[in-house]
Amino acid sequence: IFITARTSVEDEEKGFLLGAADYITKPFSPVVVRARVRNHINLKIRTDILESVAHTDSLTAVSNRRSYDEYLPDMWNHCMRSGSSLSVLMMDIDHFKAYNDTYGHHHGDMCLVAVATALQGQIHRTSDLVARYRGEEFAIVLPGTPGENAFVLAQKACTAVQALQIEHNSSAASPFVSISLGVATIVPGKDLENAGIKALLEKADLALYQAKLQGRNRAVFSSQS
DSSP states (O other): EESOOOSHHHHHHHHHTTOOOOHHHHHHHHHHHHHHHHHHHHHHHHHHHHHHTBBBBBOOOOHHHHHHHHHHHHHHHHHHHHTTTTTEEEEETHHHHHHHHHHHHHHHHHHHHHHHHHHTOOOOOOOEEEEEEETTEEEEEEEEEHHHHHHHHHHHHHHHHHHOOOOOOOOOOOOBBOOEEEEEEOOEEEEOOOHHHHHHHHHHHHHHHHHHHSSSSSSSEOOOO
């Protein structure tokens, strides 16, 4: 908020072009300044809340698909500049349709919330992102994380979901709700961003497919180059 003796329209326009939220000319009233500051603080709070809602899954409270789609390219570019690894975990809740058919959609929603919370509990850096990808699918983005570390985290996530001990009598993988995970890692290069991200996700999807073929309730690391 500018408080200034410059009163011309050109100066006011320049102030707003520089990013000002408001432009107050002298002489000013302290009461008016406090009121305008208060209004802009309230507006900022509301804007932040709306931004958070727009990027949060309403059921599980983790990031949503929109947030994931925006975050992954940002982390690709960040890791490309720093020359570090970018890891992605893709995961499904095993036999979730059968779980819904057996226990009902209300319990299915509760299961999704519990799994999302368990996954979020494995993340300890602000740069890591847990997102609900779609339905019973989740993803974790791990910038600056080499493959071996990402695989260890995937195994911990698998164990954390099992430790919830949510009964699942319709699962062939486990008597409790479990997840299957695919892990892929790449060091982003100067190739086209979209092509590189697509290759990374294809590797993660292939690893997830292998986890399912091997009996589910496990993590598989993509060794594909």
